[in-house]
Amino acid sequence: MNITDIFPDYYEVGFTKKSYGVNGHLRISINDEFQTSFRKAEHCFFLLKGCLVPYFIENLDEDLIKFESCHNPENAKEMVSKTIYLHEDQITERDQISESEYAIFNGFKLVDHQSEQVVGVIAEIVSYPEQEIAMVIQDDNEFMIPLNVHNIKGINQDEQLIFVEIPEGLLDINS
Structure with a gap:
């Protein structure tokens, strides 16, 4: 927990x-x-x-x-x-991160906040009425990870890393 x-x-x-x-x-x-x-x-x-x-x-x-x-x-x-x-x-x-500003994360590596493992690279940010979704690519797999101010736990601009709290089991569903 x-x-x-x-x-x-x-x-x-x-x-x-x-x-x-x-x-x-x-x-x-x-x-x-x-x-x-x-x-x-x-x-x-x-x-x-x-x-x-x-x-x-x-x-x-x-x-x-x-x-x-x-x-x-x-x-x-x-x-x-x-x-x-x-x-x-x-x-x-x-x-104050607006929805349109999430596009700056294209190309960033998405890191699971808890395990500190790189999930993949953000290929695209897709806007939905409820939230923004990061389309993350790792090898031949594509994952859809929600992005919002509550699950983004850290950003390292210099190394282009975004640390996200990923709900348990989400990566299994997306693969």
Whole structure:
């Protein structure tokens, strides 16, 4: 089960990498489509003991962050390799992807968010009244994968990757 199934109002926006310096700073990686929202956020959330706990941001500079509650390297090391979440109320830019803008994903590799396996290459985006569908090609197989702001979990423009939460069994139906 994915954490966003338990907390559907929260989005995975990035992760912490490693501690930095002696004052409790951390290196972070934020998914491209959440950069603007994260820069505006006063706090973010971490999953600790089954609960999403807010951490207030003291300072943010590019890929370096300092939380109010992290004062030394030991505090920071406890936060290494953790997923960073934002509440849907904190997301500003991502929800503004219009249907016509999905066409920019043509040629991107579609990656299953949970398994991190490449499903295939998006050959075409087809617009339906309810949603956009990515026509994904892998070898001789063609898959139809729905795209919307809820199942797109990450975009890497530089490597032309789009990370999508694919419903269980969908790839079996499409093959």
